[in-house]
Amino acid sequence: MTRPTTDTTAAAATARSPFRRKGLxxxxxxxxxxxxxxxxxxxxFVLQPLxxxxxxxxxxxxxxxxxxxxxxxxxxxxxxDPDLFASIVNAFKLIVFFSAIPVVLGLAIASTIRRIAAxxxxxxxxTVIFLPQVIPLVAAGITWSWLLSSNGLINQLMSYVGLDGVxxxxxxxxxxxxxxxxxxxxWVLLGLCTLLLLAGMSKIDPALYEAARLDGxxxxxxxxxxxxPSLRQEIGVCVTVTVIAALASFDIVYIATQGGPGNxxxxxxxxxxxxxFSERQVGLASALAVILTVLVIACAxxxxxxxxxxxS
Amino acid sequence: MSRRVQSRWHRxxxxxxxxxxxxxxxxxxxxxxxxxxxxGSALTAAPTxxxxxxxxxxxxxxxxxxxxxxxxxxxxQFPNVTWDIREDQFAVITQNxxxxxxxxxxxxxxxxxxxxxxxxxxxxxxxxxxxxxGWDQWPPSQLEQMRLAPGGAVxxxxxxxxxxxxFSMTGVFYNKKLAExxxxxxxxxxxxxxxDALAKAKEAGVTPIAQFNxxxxxxxxxxxxxxxxxxxxxxxxxxxxxxxxxSSIDTPANLQATxxxxxxxxxxxxxxxxxxxxxxxxxxxxxxxxxLFMFNGDWESGNLDxxxxxxxxxxxxxxxxxxxxxxxxxxxxTFGISARAANADCAAAFLNWVATNAEARKIGVEVGGSHPxxxxxxxxxxxxxxxxxxxxxxxxxxxxxxxxxxDFIANATGAxxxxxxxxxxxxxxxxxxxxxxxxKSVQSDYVSQVxxx
Numbered sequence: 134m135t136r137p138t139t140d141t142t143a144a145a146a147t148a149r150s151p152f153r154r155k156g157l158x159x160x161x162x163x164x165x166x167x168x169x170x171x172x173x174x175x176x177x178f179v180l181q182p183l184x185x186x187x188x189x190x191x192x193x194x195x196x197x198x199x200x201x202x203x204x205x206x207x208x209x210x211x212x213x214d215p216d217l218f219a220s221i222v223n224a225f226k227l228i229v230f231f232s233a234i235p236v237v238l239g240l241a242i243a244s245t246i247r248r249i250a251a252x253x254x255x256x257x258x259x260t261v262i263f264l265p266q267v268i269p270l271v272a273a274g275i276t277w278s279w280l281l282s283s284n285g286l287i288n289q290l291m292s293y294v295g296l297d298g299v300x301x302x303x304x305x306x307x308x309x310x311x312x313x314x315x316x317x318x319x320w321v322l323l324g325l326c327t328l329l330l331l332a333g334m335s336k337i338d339p340a341l342y343e344a345a346r347l348d349g350x351x352x353x354x355x356x357x358x359x360x361x362p363s364l365r366q367e368i369g370v371c372v373t374v375t376v377i378a379a380l381a382s383f384d385i386v387y388i389a390t391q392g393g394p395g396n397x398x399x400x401x402x403x404x405x406x407x408x409x410f411s412e413r414q415v416g417l418a419s420a421l422a423v424i425l426t427v428l429v430i431a432c433a434x435x436x437x438x439x440x441x442x443x444x445s
Numbered sequence: 446m447s448r449r450v451q452s453r454w455h456r457x458x459x460x461x462x463x464x465x466x467x468x469x470x471x472x473x474x475x476x477x478x479x480x481x482x483x484x485g486s487a488l489t490a491a492p493t494x495x496x497x498x499x500x501x502x503x504x505x506x507x508x509x510x511x512x513x514x515x516x517x518x519x520x521x522q523f524p525n526v527t528w529d530i531r532e533d534q535f536a537v538i539t540q541n542x543x544x545x546x547x548x549x550x551x552x553x554x555x556x557x558x559x560x561x562x563x564x565x566x567x568x569x570x571x572x573x574x575x576x577x578x579g580w581d582q583w584p585p586s587q588l589e590q591m592r593l594a595p596g597g598a599v600x601x602x603x604x605x606x607x608x609x610x611x612f613s614m615t616g617v618f619y620n621k622k623l624a625e626x627x628x629x630x631x632x633x634x635x636x637x638x639x640x641d642a643l644a645k646a647k648e649a650g651v652t653p654i655a656q657f658n659x660x661x662x663x664x665x666x667x668x669x670x671x672x673x674x675x676x677x678x679x680x681x682x683x684x685x686x687x688x689x690x691x692s693s694i695d696t697p698a699n700l701q702a703t704x705x706x707x708x709x710x711x712x713x714x715x716x717x718x719x720x721x722x723x724x725x726x727x728x729x730x731x732x733x734x735x736x737l738f739m740f741n742g743d744w745e746s747g748n749l750d751x752x753x754x755x756x757x758x759x760x761x762x763x764x765x766x767x768x769x770x771x772x773x774x775x776x777x778x779t780f781g782i783s784a785r786a787a788n789a790d791c792a793a794a795f796l797n798w799v800a801t802n803a804e805a806r807k808i809g810v811e812v813g814g815s816h817p818x819x820x821x822x823x824x825x826x827x828x829x830x831x832x833x834x835x836x837x838x839x840x841x842x843x844x845x846x847x848x849x850x851x852d853f854i855a856n857a858t859g860a861x862x863x864x865x866x867x868x869x870x871x872x873x874x875x876x877x878x879x880x881x882x883x884x885k886s887v888q889s890d891y892v893s894q895v896x897x898x
Binding site for chain 2: 184196282302305306395396410415
């Protein structure tokens, strides 16, 4: 570290510190002073809203007028109201699409790209697959709602190959709306997973593969014995990020279906928004938000624990 | 920095900071908000905008040109008045209305459903202006929907809390070319004749009804309410919308209406993908000629006169019996004045001018396509004969005669449309809901929304 000759704030803070003159224990205070600006922002923009949400969840409040104490009633309602509970179930169903598909497919694509790493095709493939991650979610939602509409490209292609019996308004049909929303999410998150896994693969020592090949391992054996175990941490990150994206999903659903038809694609994020801003039940919305936060943490922590690098 | 030294004191500090954060959150939320206003009368004559320069703060809806055309004309006539206008989409206005009215009070604002705003004392009571300007002499049905009993509990009676720039009318638009093709010579005079036309259209391979029902806005509420008006009187439906105690949407007449709608669905009179069609898609398909009828409102008259010149017609929903009274959803384009507005008098003078000035009434009809507010004998601007606008204005007169104006069933509470009508109508289309179940479900949502927040 260089001497902070130009940092007058730090110098002044150091001079003011009573501990500084006395001896060695002082610098800990100075360290906290450095943290203070960032912590102040964290407290005002993260901790306080969190505390307020917990507080609101204990009241009945329309957002403006006087509120009344509700205790745990709002929490009970989340679990007993079939519509609210169904939204939580939908979020878990979305994990299949937002998490399982991108991770499994991402692994397959990343190992394919790794094999052709030297060719120009690899660069093209990487770019194409990562592109959805760059596009704003709203734009992705709009594009896909056109693709999936009753006379959209997907139905045109199906009709072209003779699948006229299957075509429908994918986002407007009770049985297909949630999977259709899931497909949009999978498309968006596939790029992120592929790129993360690819980066992880590039760290694996090529000597391991060489040794395996000398021992007569095929590409499947290589994948399951070397690639997969080495990617434990990357897979952990992918699963964590995508599970959170599934549970806390909002943008894609809001743009593509707004929760319809008939609540079949309602997710907690959207429900919180409707409850707070159109039904003006700020207490109930806050309770659902708190439950969602707890659920996300409850899902993310075990994943972190399971995929932790045991060797370190 | 040694970890041991830190841990001795960082816990208390952290606790203090967290505690402070929590303390800031203490106290029940929502105290210190606007209190009811004193109703002492201060004005002796109808207010004006005076002659000194004044800037009115306004909050309008994006995509609707009427208010801006009116404010421009107003400034032309009264040059001392200038405008500071903010615009947002209606959904945004709906969500922000309470906070904007409380924190950043506009003089004039496009309003969503007003019950909750009145409950929270956010809107100015306009009774005094109504008396001074003589608004209370207008046909009472024009202002009914903007009247609220004390505390905002019941709509349709009590003090006036908002004003309309004009009032819109809904009914059935039709494509004249397609009507000719199926041999429909005149607008259907009874529900049976309408059913007959629908069946003929289906036989001829024409989509009988162009309607939207996707996302969070179930457009089948339009034909449903029209059917309710055909089967029963509008009074009970209005009572329900106005939250009169003890009212129910689950009545025998409404059940007949919902069953009729289900028959239309089962007969395939709507597009197959109706649950994925939004409003804009419906409009573009209807204008392109996909669909014989469309249940919609006169805010599209001007647009259809332009885009389907000479090819679009309009009629009111026909009653079950030929001599039956006609009813229609009809609602004012509501604007209100914040309880904390700086220039309330000038804003009220503007609202009065919109309804009474000949030029302003012309703008209301030509730009907005809807009937102007104001006294029954106020001059009407000349309309080109044969246009949709002409038929919708005539329909407005017919509804006034039959006393058949209804508010929209979607306006009963702030959330009833998105959270109850829409999902239930979408389920009805998919065959996952019965007419009986639909009305019961909506009624139970209504009771829980009206009863307690």
